[in-house]
Structure formats: structure tokens, C-alpha cells
Amino acid sequence: MASGCTPARSRPAKCRGRFRPTVTGWELARSLPSSFRRRRPNDLMRPAENNRILIIDDNPSIHEDFRKILAPIGSRLTDLSAAETALFGQEQTTAVRKHFVVESAYQGEEGLAKVHDAIVRERPYAMAFVDVRMPPGWDGIETIAQLWQEAPDLQIVICTAYSDYSWQDIAAKLNGSHNMVVLKKPFDNIEVLQLAHALCHKWLVTQEANAKLTELNRVVEERTRELDRINAELRTEIVEHRQTEEVLRESEERFRAFMDNSPIIAFIKDDAGRYVYLNKPFEERFKIRLSEWSGRTDIEAWGPKIAATIQENDAAVRESGLPQEFIENMQVPEGAECEWLVLKFILPDRTGRKLIAGVGVDVTERNRIESQRRQAQKLEAVGQLAGGIAHDFNNILAVIMGYGETAMARVEPAGAAHQGLQAILKAADRGAVLIQQLLSFSRKQVIWPRIIDVNFVLIETDKILHRLINEDIHMSLLLGTDIGCVKAEPGQVEQVVMNLVVNARDAMPQGGQLTIETTNAQVDDSEAQRHNVAAGEYVVVQVTDTGSGMSPETKGRIFEPFFTTKASGHGTGLGLATCYGIAKQSGGFIRVESEIGQGSTFSVLFPRIDDVAQPRAVQTAPVNLPRGTETVLVVEDDDALRQVTAQILDELGYVVIEAANGKQAQEVLSTDRGQSVDLLLTDVGMPYLDGGALGKWAELRYPDIKVLYVSGHIEDPRIDRENLGEKQAFLAKPVTRTQLALTVRWVCDGRPG
Missing domain, CATH: 3.30.565.10 (Histidine kinase-like ATPase, C-terminal domain)
Known part of the structure; x- marks a missing residue:
């Protein structure tokens, strides 16, 4: 950031027998950009969000593919919403998916007509997917060139499965536009969805930038008119009033009071880059005096490393002539480098010199907090993805462990099959530990604190x-x-x-x-x-x-x-x-x-x-697994997991009834056979009817039925495992044969202490 000192007051110069300063405090205050003096956050109109997309391709099936991805209906919308959640960092429970409006054209000429018509109707497209080969009409390159003649800000994705043109050829033919990317066929759904989000947002940002540029031009014109009016007034006052010097002195005092009592630092540098003014907050923050810094350049003030960036930014302001914002580093007396948000602008003086004026605020802490927030959001998104993957692998491991333990009970301990099964279970245990680590990171591991x-x-x-x-x-x-x-x-x-x-x-x-x-x-x-x-x-x-x-x-x-x-x-x-x-x-x-x-x-x-620590319970594994004769209804939508669970319980003597989902379980419980069910063993997360709702329904119909919920997900609002009823229990996936046998027996016996 350009740090700067305020110059000592300039010597008055003779003018028709009168003295007038080259740069007065009153003139400097009036010359500050109106956007800095009185701009409010909502002064600029934000363009409306645009989700309109045009597909230009001679293949109708390509249009249908894009619609499935960008404007899905039914279950496809659910799948893509989940993908978007992982992709864009939103929680699945609160994500609101953008619905794109997709329209089609099958030739370049038709696409150009649609773009023209959309602009006339003030409903422009934000982006277009354009195929390269579209016989017999224009090819993709000619189509894009024509589209940009009509809509220069239209974001383009070139879709092709061929290498007719290299990227360099395409860029050369289209003058290297930044509004274009290439998508190779066959394309990935997530990539298409990501491009749609990114380029629609880029179109919106472009419109915002254009609006801001228009506003900046208006501000510059307004400031120019204001400065012209001020100069005219001053010339009139010099001629008509002998009290001008007193008026200017009072104005300068007011300006100095304003700048010295503001919470921002301010500086002015002359056309040679020497500091000529610093306000009091600047002096206090950097523990220097204007008298020490007056006439210094940035290299003398900050050293060559920091000065290089500051001088580059100053040159950009001089070249454009427009106010610009920068993030610049300056070293504070404590030794640390702080980040400053600096607004710089041209300040002409009476001699025609173009001074650089600037004001700034320390944004180090704000940027640090924002960086932490972004990192937390990033970790949260990765955690959601890791938790989802781990939850699915829990079911797979449960099947492997269940069949493995069952098989081990049937083979000779000294045989080769027994050793092989031990190796399988050992690998499954390692997988279970890895899954638990993923669940720990995503904060979805089932724990008993x-x-x-x-x-x-x-x-x-x-x-x-x-x-x-x-x-x-x-x-x-x-x-x-x-x-x-x-x-x-x-x-x-x-x-x-x-x-x-x-x-x-x-x-x-x-x-x-x-x-x-x-x-x-x-x-x-x-x-x-x-x-x-x-x-x-x-x-x-x-x-x-x-x-x-x-x-x-x-x-x-x-x-x-x-x-x-x-x-x-x-x-x-x-x-x-x-x-x-x-x-x-x-x-x-x-x-x-x-x-x-x-x-x-x-x-x-x-x-x-502030409480007393609870002793850790010591558990010992039983020599023989407990058996039973009760009737157990096993409800699980994963076929393999349901079958291995039923097999284990059957071998332990239980009468087992299977149901693939909550609806089937309701049908079973609604028959005469359902009246004999002693225990409802149900997965929590299932389609049609989840385990939590099924358990409540079953308890209302059969008050004496016992319910064992099984899940690998801790953050499940469908059950409150901390406040389960007397006839309810919870079992965390993946479940071993021993855990299943002990827990089922424990629940059937009425959960004895």
C-alpha cells in the first residue's frame, strides 16, 4: 500500500496581487471522490441473477443430455443436488439448487436468432454450449464469432469430440477471448454442472463490473464538474472578497480536523512520488512525524520490496486516471506486516501536477478471519463427502465381517481356511478403523461420550x-x-x-x-x-x-x-x-x-x-454367544447386509422375518404373522419410510414390541439415541457377529443392567 505523508503547507503564489495556495485543504476535501464521501453499500444496482443457457448442437440427444444435467426433474434433481452440495460447499440439508433455464438451437444461424431475440426481450442468455461441427450451416467457430457480435458478454463453452482445431487455433480465430472454455466429449456431468454455475456467475460478475465501471465514470464526471465549479467559485471569491484568505484558512482547519480525527490513514504524494501529507492517524499508527517523512519516496520509507508493489499501484492509478482499491502491505513498528485496503485517486493541484492521494484501513484481522471461515467451509464440505463415503462402506464391511465370522465358526481352527478367514477379518478390521477415522473427521462417528x-x-x-x-x-x-x-x-x-x-x-x-x-x-x-x-x-x-x-x-x-x-x-x-x-x-x-x-x-x-469423572466400564467377551427363540423382523434396504444379519440370527436360534424397506415391514406387521414379532431390528436410513418413523409406528400398533435401531450415522434427526425408550436400543455399524448376538439378547431380555 502506498503509505504517505502529507506535505507541509505550500507557499502561496502571487496571483493578480493576491496570494492563493496551490492546493488548499478545502479544495482537497471537496475533491475526494463522491463514492468515498457518501457512497452506501446499496448505491449500485446489482444485476439480476441469470440462469438462462442456450445449447447449440445439431444432435438432439446432446440437448436431452444437457437438460438432464442442468434442468433435471424427479430423482435426477435429488442426485445432482447432492453432487452440488459436495462440489460447492453447502450442507445438504440446507442447499437450494439453482434451476437453469435451458433452450435449444440446432444450427448456428438459429442460435444467433435466439440470442438476438433474447436481448430484444431483455432476457439475455448467460452462457451457451456450442458444438464445433454442425453441418450444413456455420461451424462452432463461426457461430461463436457471430454470437459475440450480438452479445459480447455471452459465456461460451465449446463442445467437441474431435481435434479439428487446437486451443491455439481457436483462440487465434476468436481473438483470444476470456469468455470461452473448451469441453471435450464425452463430458462429465459434474464438470458440466460446475461450468454452468461458474460461467453463469461469471456473466453476473461481468454485468456487475460493467455497472460499477459506469458508476465510476459517473463519479469521475461528477467530481470533475464539482472541481470546475469549485475553481469558478474560488476565482469569483478572489475577485469579489478580500476575506478569501480567512475563509480558506478556516476551510483548511476543518479539513485537517476531519482527516486527523477520522479512523482511517490518509496520505498525499507529489508527481515524483514523494510524501507531502500524512494525517494524524497515519503518524500515530506508524509512530513517525510528517517532518521526518516529508520528501521521502516509497523506497526510502518502506524499503525496495514493499515499495515495488506500492509504486506499481500508483502507476496504475496515474495511467487510468480513475480511483482504484488495492491491498498493500506495510510494516508496523511492532515488526509485523499488516494488510491495508487502500483507495487511491488522482488529485490535481493548481499548477497542473497530478498528485496521488489515498486513504486506507487495516484489514489484517478481517482477512485472517475470512481466511479461517473459508478454511472451515472447505473442511466442512470435505467432511460431508468423507462422511457419506464412510457410511456406505460401513454396510460393505458389515457384510464382509458378518459372513467372515460365520464362516470361521464352521471351519476347523487349525485349517488353512481358518487362517484365510482370519486374514479377511483382519483386513476388514483395518478398513473399519479407516472408516471410523473418516467418520471422526466428518463428525458423524457414533460415540458414547x-x-x-x-x-x-x-x-x-x-x-x-x-x-x-x-x-x-x-x-x-x-x-x-x-x-x-x-x-x-x-x-x-x-x-x-x-x-x-x-x-x-x-x-x-x-x-x-x-x-x-x-x-x-x-x-x-x-x-x-x-x-x-x-x-x-x-x-x-x-x-x-x-x-x-x-x-x-x-x-x-x-x-x-x-x-x-x-x-x-x-x-x-x-x-x-x-x-x-x-x-x-x-x-x-x-x-x-x-x-x-x-x-x-x-x-x-x-x-x-464441572462434574465428577465417571469410571470406565470393564466388559468381558462371553465364551459362547447367547442364543434365543424369539421372532425378529430384520428391516434393511441393503440386500447383502440384510441377508447376513438374518443368517446370523437364524443360526443363533431366532425366527427371522426379512423386509427390504419400511413399507414392507409395515405390511408384515399388519398381518397375523406380524403379531408374533418380538423384536424389530431396523436400519435407520431407508427409502420410502425411515427406521425412526417405522419404530414409532410399530410401537403404537404393538406396545410390547422391542425396537433395535442400527445406523452408522451420528447426526440422524430421525432418532434420539440419547433418550431412547425402555424397549428401544441403538447399535452402531459396522456390527460384528458377537455384537449382534449380545445386543439382540440384551434387548430381548428387557435391557437388564
Whole structure:
């Protein structure tokens, strides 16, 4: 940013026996652009959003393909809305999909006529998909050239499966327009949808830019007329009034008072780039005086690195003659470089020189918060995608684990088949851990949090942590006193600490110091708002290493799933993503401090709970799986998962009835056979009728029926697993044979303590 000092007052010059300053304070105040003096946010008319798209292709089936993607109906709309949600960062529950208006033309001449007619009707198209080959009429290149004669801002996507023209040929024939991209056939639906969103938005932004340019021209003309009027008035006042000097002095004092008491910095530089004016906020913020800076250039004031950008921006303003906004860096006395939003404009003086005037505000904090917000939105979008994928894989793993465990029970323990099945189940277990990590990052993992003492969790985990590190790493465990309790799942807290310890170990291949510390902390409103958490007291688990540290670029991406700086085969890239998800799911967040060569500190903050920690229950696996003779209605829309569940229960002695969805289950329960059902085992997320609604319906019809809900999704509004009834229970996917047997028996026995 151009920083500048205000010049000392110019010496008056003789004029018909009178003195008048070359640049007066009153004239400078009046010459500020009206857009800066009195512009409001809504002064500029925002163009209406345009979702009209023209398809120009001689193949009718291509038109139908585009309509399916851009103007879908029925189930296609649902599928594409889900895609858009993942693509554009909106939550699926709140996303509102843009509906495009798609019209067709089968030859270039017809397309040109439609574009002309649309403009006449004041309903222009925002973009067009144009095929290259369209015999017998114009080809795509000629069509585009004709379209741009009629509508220069029309965004074009060239669609072709052939290589008739290279991109360089196309660009040369069409003069290298920026309103054009190439889409190769066969095209991807998501790519088409992305192009439609992006180019319709670009068309809208172009219209906004044109409107703003028109407004800027109006402002310049208005300012020019104002300056002309001011000059005429001053000439008249000089001739007619001897009191002009007093009037100008008072005006200058008012201007100085205005500039010195405003919250913005202001500066003026002469035509040689030397500072000639600084307002008081400028002097106070940078702890300098005008007398020290008067006559300095940007290089003398800021050094060559910062000055290069400032001088480039000054040149752009001089060349255009229009007010322009820039983001410029200036170093404050504390040593940090701050970002400033600067409005610069030309200020002519009485001698005809073109001075550069500018005003600016510090936007460092605002930009930092905005960057954090964008990163949070990005992680949220990736989390939605990861959670959806993990949820689908849960069902697949459940089938593998169910059939694998069933098969193991039928083969000889010493045989080769038994070993093979063990390998399959071991791989499925690894897959389940990976899925749980994805669900942790997306905050959709099913957890059972309780009040715990983090110091106790770390003491229990200490031996495991020492096994994770190398002998040349010294680990210290510093547990604070009077540390509050937190509400979280102990296993998740252990996982967070182990992931951070492994990360620290890998950052210290030559050894070093690893410190794990617990403290209490107070999070103020500002930090809470940045991390979207509640302000108040938190318990901090801090892991510090003396390793290689991270660059700002790496630090900005460490919580993205599958991002890793480790060599191939040495990490999944899910460790820190899992920590992020667990902290968020527990109502907390993570602070990161790191510099290259200075090590790293990860501070995981959990909301403090003023309560007594609950002891961890110790469970032992039964030698033999419990059996039963009750009738169980298994409701699951995944055929393979439903079949393996039914097979396991059948082998355990239960009478099993299957239903593929909620509607079929209602039909079963409405028959005489349904009266014998003792337990309704139902998936929660199903088409037609979800498991939550089915369970409520069944309980109203049969008050004595027991219901076991099964889901791999924590954020499911269809059931409240924290407040289930006495005859209800919840089981998290993927479900092992043992878990299924124990839980079904437990629910059928009335959930004994």
C-alpha cells in the first residue's frame, strides 16, 4: 500500500496581487471522490441473477443430455443436488439448487436468432454450449464469432469430440477471448454442472463490473464538474472578497480536523512520488512525524520490496486516471506486516501536477478471519463427502465381517481356511478403523461420550505412548493440577493424543524432546467466534515437539483428509484430520503453532465440565454367544447386509422375518404373522419410510414390541439415541457377529443392567 505523508503547507503564489495556495485543504476535501464521501453499500444496482443457457448442437440427444444435467426433474434433481452440495460447499440439508433455464438451437444461424431475440426481450442468455461441427450451416467457430457480435458478454463453452482445431487455433480465430472454455466429449456431468454455475456467475460478475465501471465514470464526471465549479467559485471569491484568505484558512482547519480525527490513514504524494501529507492517524499508527517523512519516496520509507508493489499501484492509478482499491502491505513498528485496503485517486493541484492521494484501513484481522471461515467451509464440505463415503462402506464391511465370522465358526481352527478367514477379518478390521477415522473427521462417528478426567486418560495411555516413539526421543508428561473434567469418549481422546505423538515422532527423525501437558484455559469471545465454539473455560491437552516445524502453506492444509507430507506408504493423511473431527465433535477446537526449524505445538481444547469423572466400564467377551427363540423382523434396504444379519440370527436360534424397506415391514406387521414379532431390528436410513418413523409406528400398533435401531450415522434427526425408550436400543455399524448376538439378547431380555 502506498503509505504517505502529507506535505507541509505550500507557499502561496502571487496571483493578480493576491496570494492563493496551490492546493488548499478545502479544495482537497471537496475533491475526494463522491463514492468515498457518501457512497452506501446499496448505491449500485446489482444485476439480476441469470440462469438462462442456450445449447447449440445439431444432435438432439446432446440437448436431452444437457437438460438432464442442468434442468433435471424427479430423482435426477435429488442426485445432482447432492453432487452440488459436495462440489460447492453447502450442507445438504440446507442447499437450494439453482434451476437453469435451458433452450435449444440446432444450427448456428438459429442460435444467433435466439440470442438476438433474447436481448430484444431483455432476457439475455448467460452462457451457451456450442458444438464445433454442425453441418450444413456455420461451424462452432463461426457461430461463436457471430454470437459475440450480438452479445459480447455471452459465456461460451465449446463442445467437441474431435481435434479439428487446437486451443491455439481457436483462440487465434476468436481473438483470444476470456469468455470461452473448451469441453471435450464425452463430458462429465459434474464438470458440466460446475461450468454452468461458474460461467453463469461469471456473466453476473461481468454485468456487475460493467455497472460499477459506469458508476465510476459517473463519479469521475461528477467530481470533475464539482472541481470546475469549485475553481469558478474560488476565482469569483478572489475577485469579489478580500476575506478569501480567512475563509480558506478556516476551510483548511476543518479539513485537517476531519482527516486527523477520522479512523482511517490518509496520505498525499507529489508527481515524483514523494510524501507531502500524512494525517494524524497515519503518524500515530506508524509512530513517525510528517517532518521526518516529508520528501521521502516509497523506497526510502518502506524499503525496495514493499515499495515495488506500492509504486506499481500508483502507476496504475496515474495511467487510468480513475480511483482504484488495492491491498498493500506495510510494516508496523511492532515488526509485523499488516494488510491495508487502500483507495487511491488522482488529485490535481493548481499548477497542473497530478498528485496521488489515498486513504486506507487495516484489514489484517478481517482477512485472517475470512481466511479461517473459508478454511472451515472447505473442511466442512470435505467432511460431508468423507462422511457419506464412510457410511456406505460401513454396510460393505458389515457384510464382509458378518459372513467372515460365520464362516470361521464352521471351519476347523487349525485349517488353512481358518487362517484365510482370519486374514479377511483382519483386513476388514483395518478398513473399519479407516472408516471410523473418516467418520471422526466428518463428525458423524457414533460415540458414547461421558465425563472423564483427561489426566487419568493420559496416565493410562502413557505406556502405549512410550512404545510409539523412538529411543532417541525424550517424552515428558506434565499433568496440571486442578484440571477440570470434559465430556468426551475416552477412546477418542486417546486417539487424538496418539495421533499427535506419532506426528511429533515423525517430525524428529534425529530425536528430540516431546512434551505432553494439560492445563486449563479461558477462551474469549473473539477466539470462540473464529472457531465457531462457545466462549468459556476449556481443558487443554498440549503436545509440543522440537522437530522440523511447518511452513505457513503446510499449516493451512494439515487438517485436510489424505493430505500428508510423508513419503508414500508412510501415512494415510487421516491422523490430523481425525484429531480435528474429534475435537469438533466434542465441542472443542485445535490451536497450531509452528515455524520451520522451530518445532510445533498442537493444543487440543475441550469444553470444561464441572462434574465428577465417571469410571470406565470393564466388559468381558462371553465364551459362547447367547442364543434365543424369539421372532425378529430384520428391516434393511441393503440386500447383502440384510441377508447376513438374518443368517446370523437364524443360526443363533431366532425366527427371522426379512423386509427390504419400511413399507414392507409395515405390511408384515399388519398381518397375523406380524403379531408374533418380538423384536424389530431396523436400519435407520431407508427409502420410502425411515427406521425412526417405522419404530414409532410399530410401537403404537404393538406396545410390547422391542425396537433395535442400527445406523452408522451420528447426526440422524430421525432418532434420539440419547433418550431412547425402555424397549428401544441403538447399535452402531459396522456390527460384528458377537455384537449382534449380545445386543439382540440384551434387548430381548428387557435391557437388564
